[in-house]
Amino acid sequence: MRRIGIDTYLEPVIYMRSECHICRSEGFEAHSRIEVWRGGQHIVATLNVVHSPLLALDEAGLSEAAWRALGGVDGEQIKIFHPQPMHSFSYVRGKIFGKPIDAEGANAIMRDIVDGRYSDMEMAAFIATCAGNRMDTNEITAFTRAMINVGKRLEWGRHPVVDKHCVGGLPGNRTTLIVVPIVAACGLTIPKTSSRAITSPAGSADTMETLAPVTLDLARIRRVVEQESGCIAWGGAVSLSPADDILIRVERPLGLDSDGQLVASVLSKKAAAGSTHALIDIPVGPTAKVRSEQAAQLLGARLIEVGQALGIQVQTIVTDGRQPIGRGIGPALEAHDVLAVLQNLPDAPDDLRQRALLLAGQVLEMGGKAQPGKGMALAHTVLASGAAWKKFQAICDAQGGMRVPPRAAHQHVLTAAAGGRVVEIDNRRLARAAKLAGAPRAPAAGVLLHVALDTVVQKGQPLLTIHAESPGELAYAKTYVQAEQDMILIDEDR
Amino acid sequence: MRRIGIDTYLEPVIYMRSECHICRSEGFEAHSRIEVWRGGQHIVATLNVVHSPLLALDEAGLSEAAWRALGGVDGEQIKIFHPQPMHSFSYVRGKIFGKPIDAEGANAIMRDIVDGRYSDMEMAAFIATCAGNRMDTNEITAFTRAMINVGKRLEWGRHPVVDKHCVGGLPGNRTTLIVVPIVAACGLTIPKTSSRAITSPAGSADTMETLAPVTLDLARIRRVVEQESGCIAWGGAVSLSPADDILIRVERPLGLDSDGQLVASVLSKKAAAGSTHALIDIPVGPTAKVRSEQAAQLLGARLIEVGQALGIQVQTIVTDGRQPIGRGIGPALEAHDVLAVLQNLPDAPDDLRQRALLLAGQVLEMGGKAQPGKGMALAHTVLASGAAWKKFQAICDAQGGMRVPPRAAHQHVLTAAAGGRVVEIDNRRLARAAKLAGAPRAPAAGVLLHVALDTVVQKGQPLLTIHAESPGELAYAKTYVQAEQDMILIDEDR
Numbered sequence: 001m002r003r004i005g006i007d008t009y010l011e012p013v014i015y016m017r018s019e020c021h022i023c024r025s026e027g028f029e030a031h032s033r034i035e036v037w038r039g040g041q042h043i044v045a046t047l048n049v050v051h052s053p054l055l056a057l058d059e060a061g062l063s064e065a066a067w068r069a070l071g072g073v074d075g076e077q078i079k080i081f082h083p084q085p086m087h088s089f090s091y092v093r094g095k096i097f098g099k100p101i102d103a104e105g106a107n108a109i110m111r112d113i114v115d116g117r118y119s120d121m122e123m124a125a126f127i128a129t130c131a132g133n134r135m136d137t138n139e140i141t142a143f144t145r146a147m148i149n150v151g152k153r154l155e156w157g158r159h160p161v162v163d164k165h166c167v168g169g170l171p172g173n174r175t176t177l178i179v180v181p182i183v184a185a186c187g188l189t190i191p192k193t194s195s196r197a198i199t200s201p202a203g204s205a206d207t208m209e210t211l212a213p214v215t216l217d218l219a220r221i222r223r224v225v226e227q228e229s230g231c232i233a234w235g236g237a238v239s240l241s242p243a244d245d246i247l248i249r250v251e252r253p254l255g256l257d258s259d260g261q262l263v264a265s266v267l268s269k270k271a272a273a274g275s276t277h278a279l280i281d282i283p284v285g286p287t288a289k290v291r292s293e294q295a296a297q298l299l300g301a302r303l304i305e306v307g308q309a310l311g312i313q314v315q316t317i318v319t320d321g322r323q324p325i326g327r328g329i330g331p332a333l334e335a336h337d338v339l340a341v342l343q344n345l346p347d348a349p350d351d352l353r354q355r356a357l358l359l360a361g362q363v364l365e366m367g368g369k370a371q372p373g374k375g376m377a378l379a380h381t382v383l384a385s386g387a388a389w390k391k392f393q394a395i396c397d398a399q400g401g402m403r404v405p406p407r408a409a410h411q412h413v414l415t416a417a418a419g420g421r422v423v424e425i426d427n428r429r430l431a432r433a434a435k436l437a438g439a440p441r442a443p444a445a446g447v448l449l450h451v452a453l454d455t456v457v458q459k460g461q462p463l464l465t466i467h468a469e470s471p472g473e474l475a476y477a478k479t480y481v482q483a484e485q486d487m488i489l490i491d492e493d494r
Numbered sequence: 495m496r497r498i499g500i501d502t503y504l505e506p507v508i509y510m511r512s513e514c515h516i517c518r519s520e521g522f523e524a525h526s527r528i529e530v531w532r533g534g535q536h537i538v539a540t541l542n543v544v545h546s547p548l549l550a551l552d553e554a555g556l557s558e559a560a561w562r563a564l565g566g567v568d569g570e571q572i573k574i575f576h577p578q579p580m581h582s583f584s585y586v587r588g589k590i591f592g593k594p595i596d597a598e599g600a601n602a603i604m605r606d607i608v609d610g611r612y613s614d615m616e617m618a619a620f621i622a623t624c625a626g627n628r629m630d631t632n633e634i635t636a637f638t639r640a641m642i643n644v645g646k647r648l649e650w651g652r653h654p655v656v657d658k659h660c661v662g663g664l665p666g667n668r669t670t671l672i673v674v675p676i677v678a679a680c681g682l683t684i685p686k687t688s689s690r691a692i693t694s695p696a697g698s699a700d701t702m703e704t705l706a707p708v709t710l711d712l713a714r715i716r717r718v719v720e721q722e723s724g725c726i727a728w729g730g731a732v733s734l735s736p737a738d739d740i741l742i743r744v745e746r747p748l749g750l751d752s753d754g755q756l757v758a759s760v761l762s763k764k765a766a767a768g769s770t771h772a773l774i775d776i777p778v779g780p781t782a783k784v785r786s787e788q789a790a791q792l793l794g795a796r797l798i799e800v801g802q803a804l805g806i807q808v809q810t811i812v813t814d815g816r817q818p819i820g821r822g823i824g825p826a827l828e829a830h831d832v833l834a835v836l837q838n839l840p841d842a843p844d845d846l847r848q849r850a851l852l853l854a855g856q857v858l859e860m861g862g863k864a865q866p867g868k869g870m871a872l873a874h875t876v877l878a879s880g881a882a883w884k885k886f887q888a889i890c891d892a893q894g895g896m897r898v899p900p901r902a903a904h905q906h907v908l909t910a911a912a913g914g915r916v917v918e919i920d921n922r923r924l925a926r927a928a929k930l931a932g933a934p935r936a937p938a939a940g941v942l943l944h945v946a947l948d949t950v951v952q953k954g955q956p957l958l959t960i961h962a963e964s965p966g967e968l969a970y971a972k973t974y975v976q977a978e979q980d981m982i983l984i985d986e987d988r
Binding site for chain 1: 616
């Protein structure tokens with residue numbers, strides 16, 4: 001085996017010479033699926049046939065994904081086989097022909113997916129087959145259970161264990177980092193695991209990482225939660241729902257989000273985290289993930305129904321998703337917003353504060369710490385008193401020590417080309433600008449918004465500041481925002 | 495650009511260093527889709543990111559598929575862009591959510607597919623979405639038309655132009671090489687284009703190639719047909735249905751054949767070849783492609799209906815697909831069977847002869863050369879008189895000169911482990927054995943069958959002979975047939 005240094009994204013690829021005796025005698029061709037064994041470990045990889053002296057005849061190259069999955073050292077011996085036939089794909093074929101997938105089928109599919117037996121194409125076919133509204137509640141429940149079965153599961157021996165989650169699509173919406181300390185300060189157990197950005201400029205885990213370590217193992221998560229009642233850790237590090245981690249990375253490039261897959265994804269992670277109660281935030285807006293009130297209602301009903309089947313009490317809350325929350329978009333910029341709210345600074349972004357208090361209040365009511373209608377007031381008290389800030393610092397310490405989020409060295413201000421009233425803000429294009437500036441890879445990079453919907457601006461007034469860690473990335477994001485100035489749409493007549 | 499010598503099968507892949515300024519400034523990551531321009535030509539390729547010195551920082555490597563599509567020489571300059579958004583995939587998404595695809599959508603999808611804009615995953619999602627029975631006759635017709643629109647189309651200025659086609663799955667079923675000369679000898683126009691093997695041990699084009707050149711361009715096909723009324727050429731060389739050529743290569747690994755896709759595939763090629771009449775052979779058997787009489791009837795009805803919409807008169811014929819036709823499985827072995835039938839040799843395989851006469855008779859009736867019920871007798875006369883053999887030699891000469899099919903140097907005979915009656919023959923495992931022996935890459939390789947259903951054998955009597963061009967391949971196929979002896983199932987009690 002040889003690490004060949006090619007990153008093929010998700011799919012493990014094995015490279016072999018076309019003239020090597022194995023390709024010839026086994027009848028392997030480009031795109032054959034091959035079972036690769038190293039000691040007692042194995043993966044299934046796709047063959048790319050090499051016609052050049054990139055590899056010696058007795059070498060097999062492994063892509064980064066294959067190398068990660070198999071481990072090992074250059075020069076070690078591996079064994080190669082035709083893979084066992086993959087029976088679970090027959091359930092996918094059956095579904096294509098109209099046969100619902102039962103619990104046995106769902107378990108077999110998820111087992112093969114986490115074992116790496118599905119090629120990218122098989123995964124895409126599976127996702128297309130289950131998208132649309134082709135899964136009923138029974139199927140979604142079966143898949144959610146199957147996703148839980150192939151991952152780890154936390155047990156707390158406490159009741160209730162609460163959680164909050166946002167279905168996403170709204171830049172800067174970092175309420176998690178405020179809700180967790182408020183709720184934990186009230187003594188509720190909230191072991192929050194968050195994701196990193198997949199297509200967005202920052203996930204909650206990325207933002208938290210600028211403030212404290214988030215790559216915690218299960219034992220560490222347990223210690224932090226036992227000590228502080230809450231944590232904000234990166235979920236990917238503990239494989240709570242490894243099947244979902246794989247599926248998401250195929251769904252995104254296809255743009256094939258569906259309610260069924262979203263419900264299974266969210267609830268499998270909540271169940272694996274040991275949650276008994278979960279509040280799900282569904283922002284609605286023309287450039288948010290969910291674009292209509294009706295779609296939000298349907299999604300909410302599914303979440304509640306499947307949650308019930310799994311024994312999780314789910315509540316949903318539909319919120320305003322017409323514009324970003326807070327001012328910063330990008331890990332460190334969002335962290336500064338969070339700190340301002342937690343520290344009760346006078347210039348803290350009020351929309352982030354209000355949104356966090358609303359959600360924290362609901363969670364406190366669900367967890368029995370406040371009477372119905374009294375949760376938000378309690379959350380407000382805990383935040384204003386400094387108890388939430390103290391709890392946040394304690395959580396950071398328990399996770400490995402608090403950090404100061406970085407500031408970007410390179411900045412550029414975009415100003416209004418004309419005066420008027422801000423009538424539309426495009427979440428998606430703002431997110432793209434922040435990514436072009438380097439977020440989330442460069443944690444200090446991103447976009448700082450200076451206006452919100454209904455702000456009245458003068459010509460030449462700053463609309464946003466691009467933050468970048470390198471001059472090249474700054475230039476690149478600058479070109480984009482200048483070409484797409486209407487991502488902040490100003491009505492000159494109003 | 496640099497030809498990196500990696501065969502990724504269907505998908506064009508571009509390799510660039512992770513630290514190169516393009517990846518960094520453009521935000522390209524592993525699996526990004528990238529538009530690559532060389533002069534006025536372009537392709538869309540998938541990015542694999544290189545972390546090793548496989549490439550210089552200012553080099554982009556191209557996979558074999560990308561290199562073929564783009565042409566060029568090492569060291570030439572290429573330009574790289576973010577691809578235009580691919581609007582046609584929104585029709586696929588719409589279909590997933592239940593919206594039928596109209597003519598405009600079908601045209602857009604097929605155009606993007608032949609332009610290489612679909613990734614493997616997008617193609618797999620499209621195929622899964624249209625499989626099952628999810629396409630009605632209107633949609634199948636729209637897709638067939640769209641597949642015709644993106645390819646070339648032959649016009650003959652003659653009427654009728656006849657064709658025959660087998661939906662496949664039956665080893666050794668090389669009736670084409672006998673039907674074409676019989677029909678052409680009667681003066682009917684039959685410009686037959688055949689495929690090479692995709693997953694089988696031989697396609698008609700592979701078998702024909704051991705007897706004469708088959709890689710003809712359109713002008714040559716035209717000359718052969720004008721002179722001899724018929725040809726047997728490789729369809730892939732003339733891109734009659736390039737979209738289908740691409741789709742088939744994704745459908746096979748997924749095992750997602752569907753009636754709709756099969757109908758579009760077959761009829762787009764018939765229409766592109768300028769056929770006015772087509773006879774479709776549908777073999778039915780437990781290890782054939784179509785497994786029940788009912789499935790054959792449904793498929794037949796679809797073929798006739800869509801044919802009608804396209805102005806092609808389609809007839810279908812359901813035949814016995816319980817065992818291979820003829821004795822040989824593999825290009826040259828099948829060619830020897832064909833020659834024995836055409837030359838009226840006494841030991842010619844009678845099942846191949848009878849099947850070919852049945853089909854030729856039907857085609858002669860469809861083309862108006864024989865009264866209903868009299869076609870098979872006419873075909874018999876033409877074959878027995880030597881006129882078909884003469885015509886076949888003339889077609890071979892016109893295609894570039896007749897060849898003698900090779901014989902394999904290495905052979906192994908499998909004998910019966912016990913006496914009894916042959917009650918089952920597994921088409922699929924026999925095909926696999928022939929492929930392990932080297933077919934179709936090694937044209938002389940394959941399997942020669944010595945028994946058929948209902949043959950009574952003695953213990954030790956030869957069942958089949960493996961033919962191989964190398965001792966290694968012989969050993970490999972031998973191991974397989976010894977382990978899978980029940981691919982020829984013998985009932986000892988009968």
